[in-house]
Amino acid sequence: xNALYENYxxxxxxxxxxxxxGNGIVMSAFARAMEQLGYDKNKTTAVSGIxxxxxxxxxxxxNTLHTAHGRALPFATGVKMSEPEMNVFxxxxxxxxxxxxxxxxxxxxxxxxxxxxxxxxxxxxxMTGGQFSPLTPFGKKATTAPxxxxxxxxxxxELAKGxxxxxxxxxxxxxxxxxxxxxxxxxxxxxxxxxxxxxTCPVSYGRHNKMxxxxxLMNHIKENTVSLxxxxxxxxxxxxxxxxxxxLHQVDGKEYCQEYQNLLDRIQGGGK
Amino acid sequence: MLAKKQGHVTVVEKLxxxxxxxxxxxxxxxxxxxxxxxxxxxxxxxxxxxxICEMHCPDFCVEVEEIDNE
Ligand SMILES: Cc1ncc(C[n+]2csc(CCOP(=O)(O)OP(=O)(O)O)c2C)c(N)n1
Ligand code: SF4
Ligand code: SF4
Ligand code: SF4
Numbered sequence: 001x002n003a004l005y006e007n008y009x010x011x012x013x014x015x016x017x018x019x020x021x022g023n024g025i026v027m028s029a030f031a032r033a034m035e036q037l038g039y040d041k042n043k044t045t046a047v048s049g050i051x052x053x054x055x056x057x058x059x060x061x062x063n064t065l066h067t068a069h070g071r072a073l074p075f076a077t078g079v080k081m082s083e084p085e086m087n088v089f090x091x092x093x094x095x096x097x098x099x100x101x102x103x104x105x106x107x108x109x110x111x112x113x114x115x116x117x118x119x120x121x122x123x124x125x126x127m128t129g130g131q132f133s134p135l136t137p138f139g140k141k142a143t144t145a146p147x148x149x150x151x152x153x154x155x156x157x158e159l160a161k162g163x164x165x166x167x168x169x170x171x172x173x174x175x176x177x178x179x180x181x182x183x184x185x186x187x188x189x190x191x192x193x194x195x196x197x198x199x200t201c202p203v204s205y206g207r208h209n210k211m212x213x214x215x216x217l218m219n220h221i222k223e224n225t226v227s228l229x230x231x232x233x234x235x236x237x238x239x240x241x242x243x244x245x246x247x248l249h250q251v252d253g254k255e256y257c258q259e260y261q262n263l264l265d266r267i268q269g270g271g272k
Numbered sequence: 273m274l275a276k277k278q279g280h281v282t283v284v285e286k287l288x289x290x291x292x293x294x295x296x297x298x299x300x301x302x303x304x305x306x307x308x309x310x311x312x313x314x315x316x317x318x319x320x321x322x323x324i325c326e327m328h329c330p331d332f333c334v335e336v337e338e339i340d341n342e
Contacts (some may be wrong), residue, residue, distance in 0.1 A: 002335060013287055013332055020291030024330025032327075176327040202291075215296040218328075 004031045008041075010061045016052075020214025022199035023053050025173040026120050027060070030089070033183035037087075044087040047076040049101060051093035052127045052201070053120035070101030073108040073117070080113050084257040087187065088115035094135035095125040098154055102134070109163035109192055113256040116186045116193045119156060122201035130204030141208040156196045161249045166191030168249040172198035174222045175245065185247060191255050198225070198243060278339040279321025283311045287333035294325035294334050 005011070008031040017023050034044070044062045048054035050069035057064040063086075067075045076090045097105050097119045108117070124142055125131040132142035132149045135156060139148045157168045167189040171179040179197060186193035200206065200217040211217045221243075228246035231239060281302060283294075290309030300318040303311045303325070311334070321338040 005332060009332075014289070015331070017330065019289035020293060021330055024332065025328055028327065028329070028332065173328075214291045214293055214330075218293065218297075 004028075004035060007031075008034050008061055009059055012059060015059055016055060018201075018203045020200065020202045020217075021052070022122060022173040022197075022201065022217075023056065023120060025176055026053075026118065026179070026197055026199060027056050029173075029176050029179040030056075030060075030118065030183055032180040033187065036180070036184050037187055039087045039187075043085060044089070045076075045079050045083075046089045046091060047072045047079065048091040049093070049096040050127070051096045051125070053093040053122070053199075054091060054096060056091045070096055070099070070104065072096065073101060073104040076115055077108065077111070077113060080115055080257060081260070084114075084261070089187070090115060090117040092117065092119050093126065093133075094119060094121040094123060094156075095131075095133040098134040098156060098159075106159070106163040109160045109165035109194070111256050112164055112166055112192045112253050114190050114192070114258075116183070116195065118183065119194065119196045120199045121156065121196055122199045122205055124201055124205040126201045126204045130201075130208060140205075142205070143208065146208075157194065157248050160194040164192075164253070165194050165249070166251050166253050167193035167247070168196075169194070169247045170196045170198070170243070170245045172221045172225055172243075172245060173200055174218050175225065178245070182247065189250065191253060198245075276341075277321045278317075278341060279319040279323075280316065280337045280339055281313055281319050281325065282335045282337075283313060284333040284335070285310060287331050289331050291330060293328050293330065297324050297328055299324065 046057050046062050047065040048057040049072040057066045072090045076088050080088050123136050130143040132145045134154045136149045160168045169182045171182045186195045202214045206212050206217045224243050225245050226242045231244045288310040294311050295303040302319050304314040306312045325334045326336045
């Protein structure tokens with residue numbers, strides 16, 4: 001951890017997150033991914049919106065942008081358009097990405113710009129006290145759903161795939177090593193990559209759902225997760241309520257910045 | 273014969289938020305909870321340097337060093 005901490009952090013810990021919050025585990029997995037990727041820090045930008053999870057950009061020693069709620073992707077799009085050589089990572093919460101930022105999200109998927117979005121799905125609006133989000137599982141409790149949510153949740157990975165994202169993966173904070181591998185794979189893939197991370201908020205989610213201890217939420221994730229390989233051998237009935245993890249979708253479509261450059265070359269070269 | 277991997281683990285006490293994750297996840301039961309809930313290294317010899325604690329500590333306060341047994 002020492003070398004990682006020296007290399008990728010601003011050394012302003014302790015962070016603001018509650019005891020046992022999954023955001024720290026994701027930040028740690030991301031730092032390991034950075035180490036494996038070997039990216040130049042000056043050529044790497046991390047962008048976030050607003051929320052507990054979005055505070056990540058305040059601790060990483062990279063180029064960072066802490067923007068407006070739901071608007072991390074438009075800012076990231078601007079960074080990538082003006083600096084196509086930049087490695088761009090976006091950190092969003094489930095509310096940030098799928099509620100207020102939902103429109104930006106589907107269009108970023110469609111546009112397929114080469115960047116990596118890490119969505120920390122703790123199933124709740126953590127920062128504002130535990131309201132339900134579009135990713136709160138059906139029946140789970142929130143401060144605004146004291147008897148359980150009657151809203152069906154988005155499957156963010158299916159949504160991304162349908163909207164045109166070229167790389168879609170799901171990991172979690174219990175399988176932390178695999179999470180690093182997924183971030184590395186997503187970053188290496190040219191095009192828009194989504195890594196949805198099943199994460200833990202013991203305070204605003206766990207407490208309302210009979211899992212107040214961080215380890216209870218971690219074990220809940222472990223018990224509900226099935227790998228892609230195992231899922232392939234299971235019946236729809238057996239898969240009910242399970243969360244499939246792994247690289248769920250990967251294709252090589254047209255990448256936006258490359259297409260834009262091609263267009264410039266064509267026009268400036270006198271073509272039509 | 274291949275020597276079994278061994279590790280030396282340290283908890284940076286001032287950063288520990290007593291979440292209990294490392295205590296629960298360590299496969300070798302190296303940690304115990306201090307009265308205030310913070311993790312304390314109780315059985316250093318059992319550490320196999322698997323780094324599960326390091327990867328899951330949300331607060332960056334567990335450090336594992338692999339001991340060279342050569
Ligand atoms: C435009 C706007 N609307 C509402 C808010 C209030 N607000 C701050 S964070 C947040 C939700 C955070 O939830 P999520 O994105 O899931 O992140 P988490 O805190 O769980 O990591 C909201 C609604 C805001 N800051 N700006
Ligand atoms: S409220 Fe939840 S998401 Fe926010 S810091 Fe606390 S545990 Fe983490
Ligand atoms: S490295 Fe592994 S064995 Fe050693 S303390 Fe950490 S979890 Fe336990
Ligand atoms: S995981 Fe980290 S913060 Fe939690 S008890 Fe262990 S050392 Fe402390």
